[in-house]
Amino acid sequence: MLSGHSAGRKEFHVNEDYDLFVIGAGMAGTTAANKCAAQGWRVGIVDALPYGGTCALRGCDPKKILRRGAEVIDAARLMQDKGIAQNGLSIDWAALMRHKRGFTDAVPQGMEDELTGNGVMTFHGSARFTGPNQLEIDGTEHRAKHFLIATGARPRPLSFPGHEHLIDSTDFLNLDALPPRIVFIGGGFISFEFAHIASRAGVDCVIIDHGDRPLREFDPDLVELLIQRTEQTGIRVQLATTTTRVTRTATGLDVTVDQGGKTFTIGADLVVHGAGRVANLDGLNLDAANIASGPRGVTVAGHLQCTTNPAVYAAGDAADTPGKPLTPVAVFEGKVAASNMLKGTTTTPDYTAVPTTVFTIPELNRVGILEHEAGNSGLDIDVRHNDTSGWYSNYRVGETTASAKIIIDKATDRILGAHLLGPGYGELINIFGLAIKLGLTSRQLKSMTATYPSIGADLGSML
Structure with missing residues (x-):
């Protein structure tokens, strides 16, 4: 049937109502969807990207598979002159990438099959709210009693000239080949982890961090030791250094930086964005549903319910919670949000002792x-x-x-x-x-x- 929009406005086909509609098929979203469906709720879920989310497809899991190649190389180097002859041991990047895809390629269909097997209605497309209790996906409007926003995070927008020349972490994890020189912008997880992988594959790596200490959430004494070990590996770590411009040249890219008032240029074949992530809320049209949000995500109370629209909950990297942006946190937030919706309770997630x-x-x-x-x-x-x-x-x-x-x-x-x-x-x-x-x-x-x-x-x- 057609919705009752007035003449002259866009008309939507209206699908039947749901008890819960989940936006985002990562770990937080699928956890909540499966839990609510198991209790007999009519549940829908949508994602514009393949099902699986960042961790399984574009983050933790593929990263650690690639890291395995680097581990083997490093282990052999550490045992040089201690009984292990390297004999030209090296990473075959293309083969290692095939090994990674042997895991990631099966994830989307496997996850969707699990959802449909549990009775969840699955959708593919971009969702946007059209009212406090409804959203639209590709011309079809869906109403629900509850919504869960679990859209994860995306790379933080950069503003310096030439930022469009950078690739992000998703692109890096899909590289068919590694170039000779890579510069990583930012001193967080992505830059350090990827540089440690690429360096063991023979790449000349540079990490540029605008602060005087990277990985600020970790113990400073141990971070200092890690920096020393990182540099021993052959990775240059430039601290208190601001990237001011990236320029494409005939031979690659020039990264112009400022360090203590001195300007210099670092040559690269590839520049990777590792300068933080923000909640992925673009395009959701949150205002139409009176959903408050900030830089850290949807504004929620301790029990993960939106402070301005009681029909809406949020979990994972899309929610402004005290939890760290980690997959296990997204999972238990998804469980808590689902439980609170099912029972009408106000249970708060326990963030104690998350490694x-x-x-x-x-x-x-x-x-x-x-x-x-x-x-x-x-x-x-x-x-x-x-x-x-x-x-x-x-x-x-x-x-x-x-x-x-x-x-x-x-x-x-x-x-x-x-x-x-x-x-x-x-x-x-x-x-x-x-x-x-x-x-x-x-x-x-x-x-x-x-x-x-x-x-x-x-x-x-x-x-």
Whole structure:
């Protein structure tokens, strides 16, 4: 049937009502859609991109597959003169990319099949709100009692001349070949992780960060060690440096930068945008549904309901919540939003002790609070800081850069934060996360008997 729009206005075909309509088929959106459909709700979901979201298709998962090639190269180099002859060992980028696509290519259909198997109606196209309880997809209007905005994030817009010459993280993860020189703009996860991959593939890499310290959410002592290790790998790290222009030349690209009032140019064949991301809300026509939003996403209360339209919830990177922009956070926000919609409750997600890792080589990890945060809060803390580079688990693999900093509350002996830099520490950080979540003391954690020799066996010595 046709909607009751007045003469002269665009008419839409109106589809039947839904209990929930989800915008965005990433981890937050599909989690909520499946959960609500399982409870008998009529659910619709839409995405303009292939189903799967950033993590599975354009982020975490493909990145770590590519990192595996870099890990092998680095492991061989560390064991040079220790029993391993490299004999021309190198990354075949095209073959490694095929290995990546062996995973990512199957994701969209697999995810859509799961949704439809659970009774969710799936749509492909761009959605825009046309009212407080309705949206339009390619000329068809859909009404729903509830909406979940889970559209994720996109690269932050850049304004310097020549920014259009940059590629983003999605483009990088689809490169069929790597050029000789790559410049990464920004000092965050994307730049460091991708540079560590590309460098092991023989690329001359430069990271440009406008601040004086990159990866600011991580322990500064460990970040400094990572920078040293990064530069030992052959990657140049330019700090306190502002990109002012990117110019295409006959031989590639010139990146003009300012460092302390001095201007110079860095030559590149490719320039990658790693200077942050913002909520992906463009084109949703939020004003038509009275949906408030800001730079960090849809404005929501603690229980993920929009503050200005009670029919709307938001989760993941599209929501302005205290949670970090991480896939596990998107998943549990999607679960909480779904539960609150189903039950009419106001449960708030628990963001306690969510670990985060920069998958450089070696990886940098954090869970809980930083040392200065503990000090600023007035807590009496014990900081157990160890250089672990000479410990057996690192000696075994030839790694010479590794460190651990554990923050303990003296009054309760509980672990408040853990900060780790070292090979395999991306697994070890999860144990510290569990300890913080459960309120375990350092004595309790030290009482664990770990299999030996394993990285987990280092935990007791770190405490």
